[in-house]
Amino acid sequence: MMKSDPLLKIEGLRLKFGQREVLKGVDLSVEKGEVVVLIGASGSGKTSLLRCINLLNMPSAGRITIGGEAIYELDPSARDGNGVPAKTVNRIRSQTGMVFQQFNLFPHMTALENVMEGPVTVKKADHGATRKEALDLLSQMGLEEHVGKYPRQLSGGQQQRVAIARACAMHPQVMLFDEPTSALDPELVGEVMKAMVDLARTGMTMVIVTHELGFAFEIADRVIFLDLGTIAEDGPPKEVLLRPTHPRLKSFVGRFHETADLLRPFLEGG
């Protein structure tokens, strides 16, 4: 049987900040419906990699395609190095949804307006239909009572769920999450994780940066360990998180391991 093309394909990706190379040749393919979790020490380049996928960071070399279409392709003669025209970039960008650590909701808009903003402004979608869909999305996130509230009137967990709905409203092909629960009070982490697990169950393709290894274990089809700007390990969560080979990965998951060891008999028995 022939394997279909990956939905997201990253080849030889490099990123520089000034003289400093933060990503040193990353190759990564994500299949449709796959949930990939990126882990790695602070400063290893997780955020940078995620931001390259929708070109919030402009790479210095490599190639990125989403749904078979290039969003970045090195062209040394172009001013920003990208051989893909800006118009195409904006269009493909809107096929990726991004959820940020700090939520980044638009504070001058209600929850509903935040969710409607993308389709209405970018896609010029019909106002009535967008509104209906936005209300649906917000109630899937358990926010039906808060649609008219401004971000400052919502808890962190609620804001992050609005942010997820806002990204979903664009019907992205892939969703990118950068430490979506790191800025939350512990008691609010669960509700956001649940929303993400629900989203994964709908078949959404997801790339998630998280330090919550238990959550990674639960949600991921694949876990990738990023180390010093390269992919050091890539495999199913059981392997990467429970039987790490890379020395730095071993110490990284050490903390998690102590608790996971207790679970191992159950995991392997199943």
Added chain:
Amino acid sequence: MFDISVILQNWPLFWNGLLVTLFYSAISIGAGLVIGLIIGLIQLTGSRTLTVVGRVYVEIFRNIPLLVILLWIYYAFPIFAGLAVTKFWAGFAGLSLYAGAFYAEILRAGVQSIDRGQTDASTALGMTYGQRMRRVILPQAFRRMIPPLAGQSIIQIKNTTLMSMITVPDLLYQASYVSSFTYRPMEVYTMVGVMFLVLLVPLTFLSRKLETISERVK
């Protein structure tokens, strides 16, 4: 003794002066805002050349005293350019160019005070530069800019008195004139002060009100 009849007898002159002051305040605030918007925004496009042009403009007009700018446009510029400049144009241009530099700084600071995450989030949705500015950045920045814009405009109204030095018949100019033939500077200049107070105290109050409102919506 304070002789109010000096004022009453020459009230038409005061009244005309006040109208001239208000007229120049209004048109120079309007034109200054347009200039400020242009000069402020070109510094935010990311183009080096435009940023430098904007910076140079701002530094020139912020660092030369307004009185010098007015005298220069009225007396020196015509010699350089070889063309006549009327009082109206000298006053209007001087005030507007000067105000524009300050408004530009308020605008630039306002836009730059908006969190980077707002640009990230709107870019990630696929918005163009124009859409980001119009839908996300400027609406937030304008709210923050209301108090400093109001404050700068109040300063601008007071600054119009400098036009009396190039013989524009504003309130202060008319007062000097009345004083010159009545020999009653005490009554005349007290009246000018009172008229500015009556005009500006409510405006200051209003701008403080706007400040609390813009605090609330932040």
